[in-house]
Amino acid sequence: MADLPPLNHQDAILQYISSNFVSVKESDKTFYKGHLEFVVTNLIKNMKDVDIFFCTMFQRDEVAGSFWDGLKIGKPVEFDKNFVLRLPRCFMNSIQFLPALPSFVLVNVKRGFADLQRSDKWEQYKGHPHYSSSGRAPPAGARPRRPLPGPSGRRPNLPRKIESWLDRDGNIISDKVRFWMESVIVRAVDSFPSYSNAGWSYKLSTRKAGPAMTVEVEINPGSRQFNIDIVPAFEFQPAAWPKHIRPYPKNIPDAVWHVVPKPIKPNESESGANRSNYGPDIQWRLSFHNQESYRIHDKFHLKAVLKLIKKMRDVKLDQDMLCSYAIKTVFLWEMDDHDDSFWQRGLSVTFLHMLNVLVKFLRSGNLPFYWQKEHNLLGKLKEVQRDQLFRTVQRIQNQIHHGLRNEDWLVIAREILTDEEFHQLEGSFDI
Incomplete structure (x- = not known):
């Protein structure tokens, strides 16, 4: 970039683009977030009503995705939620994360399950597949330690449920957990397809979208719509951080991390480092949303530039070829080479620098997963696509x-905006 003239006008132009064509409007953020919270709260309640195991295992819903990171562009009509599930303590104490495909692990609870089977507690679990033989309704006047969702106060037989999700080696089968969660969502929506609240009405439906089950929500049907992508997740403490990946970053406070049952596409496991001796149905994708959110938080122009590149992608490229997570990964890698002052530079200088970094990754055909570099995020593409x-x-x-170089100060705008947006901007700048 040393051969480029001073970028006197570019920062103002990029700031205008960010404010008018990229950033989520505060009014939209408030509107959709309020409706989202109401729908999710009621959906969770209904999921608990239709499935006793979900009622027992569900811990909380947790944010994921670009909206919560402040990286969403345009209207906020797509939201990602992890529904965090609880494993019994007996499994958590001796859980193992075994390396599988890069960025995937096996979640093995063989030791914990064997210990449970050898214990006195197993007697109450080995009978009925759905309810334990203990934990019946308490005597009159007694106060149970926690709500008992089963009929007549009987506790769900959670160890037997999880046993049905295990392969013969004690690995939790990711496909079975994913299919179960999808069935719970579908049953909940089928049983309670509409809500109303404070003059608003909501109509819900479901569709399958990749690793997530998508709940489509119509607000005052025929008016506005938003989607919620829901993925089940198990969470773990930093002490359980997998040993075969990048160490837990020293400058990031302790935060939980997750595994999610993301299906493996055939072209993700066909060659090179992406070979595994394990079937795709038992592998879990590592997810470090909390750690990544902390890294990119409060880094001056980083998020604004990242969103400008996403905007360019949306206008000029096929989104399936360069996903939002891949763009964020480019920034995660570049952060390793600079301190915070780097991101204080002007928008235009930082944008041009990061565009150049992206080009270098694309030229090599390899964009390593930040937490385990053996996984190429571009590996799912065919060579001709890359x-x-x-x-x-x-x-x-x-x-x-x-x-x-020819002092065309609107050239960046022309490359990242639609024709309609460009004409609007053109009328706002006298250059």
């Missing part, structure tokens, strides 16, 4: 550099 992606982004970069 080459096409690189050439498209390189062309955009070349167009921008050519325009700036």
Whole structure:
């Protein structure tokens, strides 16, 4: 970028783009967040009503995805939620995370389950597959330690339920947990397809979308709509951090991390480092949303530049070829090479720098998963797709550099905005 002229006008232009075409409007944020919270609260209640095991295992819903990180662009009509599930303590005490495909692990509870079977407690679990033989309704006047969701106060037989999710080696089968969660969501929505609250009405439906079950919500049907992508997750403390990946960052406070049952696509496990001796149905994707959120928080222009590149992607590229998480990963890697002052530079200088970093990753055809570099986030693409992606982004970069050398101060805007948005911006700047 040393051959480029001073970027006198670019920061103001990029700030205008960020404010008018990229950032989520506060009014939209407040509107959709309020409706989301009401729907999720009622959905969870209904899921507990239709499934005793969900009632027992559910801990809380936890945010995930770009909206909660402040990286959402446009209207906030898609939300990601992890429904965190609780494993019995006897399994947690001796759980093992075995390396599988890069960025995936096996969740093995063989030791804990064997210890339970050898204990006196097993007598109450080995009979009925759904309810334990203890924990019947307490005597009149007695106060139970926790609510008993089963009929007549009988506790769900959680160890037997989890046993049905295990393979013969004691690994929790991710597909079975995912299918079970999907069935609970569908049953809850089918049983309670509509809500109303304070003059608002909501109509719910479900559809399958990748690893998530999507709940589609119509507000005052025919008016506005938003979607909730729900994924089950197990959470663990930093003390259980897998030993075969990047160590827990020293500058990040202790925070839980998760595994989620993300299906493995065939082209993700066909070659090189992405080979595994384990079937895809027992592998769990590592998820470090809390750690990543902390890393990118309060880093001056980092989020604004990241969203500008996402905007460029949305306008110029196929979103399936360069997902939002891949773009965030580019920034995670670059943060390793700079202190916070780097992100205090002007928007235009930082944007051009990060565009160049992205081009370098795309040229190599390899964008390593930040937490385990053996996983190439571009590996799901065919070679011809990776080459096409690189050439498209390189062309955009070349167009921008050519325009700036010729003092075309609207060239970045032209490359990242729709025609309609560009004409609106053009009328706002006298350059």
